[in-house]
Amino acid sequence: MTNEQLEVMRAIQKLKAKKLPCALATVIKVKGSAYRKEGAKMLIDADGVTVGLISGGCLEADVAEIAKEVIKTKAPIIKTYHLDEDEVWGLGLGCPGTVHIYIEPIIYTTQNIEEVDECAKEIGAF
Amino acid sequence: MNVQKKLAPFDAWLDAIDQQQAAVLMTITEASLSQKNYRICYLENQSPIGSFHDQALELDALSIAKEKLRQSNPQSESLMIQDENELDVDIFFDVFVPSPTLMVFGAGHDAIPVVKYAAECGMKTVVIDQRSLYNNEERFPHAERIIARPEDFTACIRVTNRTYIVVMNHHIEKDKQTLKFALSSLAPYIGVLGPKSRRIKILDQLYLEGCHFTYTDLQRMHSPIGLDIGAVSSEEIAISIVAEVIAVRTRHKGGFLQGAEFIHQSS
Structure with a gap:
């Protein structure tokens, strides 16, 4: 895992501690020369602020918009982008190919956080 | 559970x-x-x-x-x-998977750039040498340091399948004992500093002592160590060693990319 990806994981832990809702976008399938590989992640908070990259900069804004919806609906979705080489070159963007991105809500209620904490305590005592 | x-x-x-x-x-x-x-x-x-x-x-x-x-x-x-x-x-x-560990046996002057470059590449680094005068924080600020003699290795060093070993004691007897320990471990890579003649001498000696290693065991051993870049200075040799460790981990061959079909190969 790259430092950039570890940054995303730390950001999740931070939002989790504050119980702030967010969404996680993960590249789950790539064909062609899209910039980031499977496993690349971007975290999006309710305001659309992002940490991490899932492409060379061409999909982040769009994914962030969808992620804001995912936070509201609390339902994960899979978003597929087909980026045609010629079209992409015409726009001056550098990531042609097909990318599948899984966007899931990460929402911690007081209840499930307590459950996790309790569990951690029990493991600690073990 | x-x-x-x-x-x-x-x-x-x-x-x-x-x-x-x-x-x-x-x-x-x-x-x-x-x-x-x-x-x-x-x-x-x-x-x-x-x-x-x-x-x-x-x-x-x-x-x-x-x-x-x-x-x-x-x-x-x-x-x-x-x-x-x-x-x-x-x-x-x-x-x-956690970052790989580079374990360097021998805290000589030429180990300093090896440990430094490996740490900069994101590896965890460990230096093992019984001489605390050499194996100290000043020389290896980023590394975990273990002061141990070869006979104590089994007791105080933990090697996993993500531990890459470099043997550079500049002492043939210590290298031999270190190699014996390393070849019995799970380490996927064991680089040993020195020419081919030295490698043969060490392995022959181990064989006479009753240490018989399989072909698969010995395939993990890289000696002479490093990629073939004509390195001379300690820094150049360190680059060639760290590059070899990366290549072994990613299962690449380590040649020129010029003329290659892909930059990355799938695992």
Whole structure:
């Protein structure tokens, strides 16, 4: 895992501690020369602020918009982008190919956080 | 064990990354849109956390996850697996492995750039040398330092399949004892400084002492050490050594990219 990806994981832990809702976008399938590989992640908070990259900069804004919806609906979705080489070159963007991105809500209620904490305590005592 | 199951697979995965523990998060991405039991977190050598709605799927996915953690440079990917009804199901395997460890035996002046460059490349670094005058914080500020004699290695050094070993004691007897320890460990790479004649001498000596290693054991041994870049200075040699470690981990050959079809190869 790259430092950039570890940054995303730390950001999740931070939002989790504050119980702030967010969404996680993960590249789950790539064909062609899209910039980031499977496993690349971007975290999006309710305001659309992002940490991490899932492409060379061409999909982040769009994914962030969808992620804001995912936070509201609390339902994960899979978003597929087909980026045609010629079209992409015409726009001056550098990531042609097909990318599948899984966007899931990460929402911690007081209840499930307590459950996790309790569990951690029990493991600690073990 | 029941206690652990309460932890959601995703949280178990987050914790594993936080604690630098190898783990695979398996997600049936399609199923997650409509049902529960779509996710399992497998922590290395532990019982899985979470479950799938289908047992055939669960067993296959787990064996893939375990295999991934045995690889030197496993990649995250989506794979198609058949469930109990022989229907294809897409599962995303998100793999986390802790950063590799570079273990350098011998704290001489030429070990300094090796440890420095390896640390800059994100590896954990460990220096082993019984001489505290050489093996100290001033010389190796980023490394864990172990002051130990070869006879104590087994007791105080832990080598895993993610530990890459470099032997550079500048002392043939110590190199021999270190190599004996290294070849009996799980290390996927054992680089030994020195020419081919030295390698033969050490191995012959070990053979006479009754240490018989298999061909597979010896394939992990790289001596002369490093990539062939004509390195002369300690710094150049360090680059050639660290580059070799990276190439072995990613299963690349280590030549010129000029003329190559791909920059990265899949694992």
